[in-house]
Amino acid sequence: MKTLTAKDAKYGFGRLIDLARAEPVAVAKHGRPVVVVMAVEEYERLKALDQPTMVPARAKEAQE
Numbered sequence: 001m002k003t004l005t006a007k008d009a010k011y012g013f014g015r016l017i018d019l020a021r022a023e024p025v026a027v028a029k030h031g032r033p034v035v036v037v038m039a040v041e042e043y044e045r046l047k048a049l050d051q052p053t054m055v056p057a058r059a060k061e062a063q064e
Contacts, residue, residue, distance in 0.1 A: 001023065001024050001025065001026055001036075002019055002023065002025050002026070003025070003026040003027070003028050003033060004016060004019075004025060004026070004027055004028070005027075005028055005029075006027055006028065006029045006034075009025075009027045009037075016037060017037075020037040020038055020039060021039045022039075023038075024036050024037065024038040024042065025037045025038070
């Protein structure tokens with residue numbers, strides 16, 4: 001994962017977007033990563049993984 005300083009991200013926002021479309025990019029302040037910028041497709045994929053899914057038989061067991 002590439003890392004940009006907050007200053008580089010601010011003044012090179014277009015570059016940050018281009019990089020983030022290819023792979024997640026960490027943005028660091030005072031030498032420590034504080035956020036990650038990623039493509040919306042990657043975000044949606046990760047968000048879908050976080051959704052709880054139950055097999056119908058297990059859902060029935062959970063209700064009992």
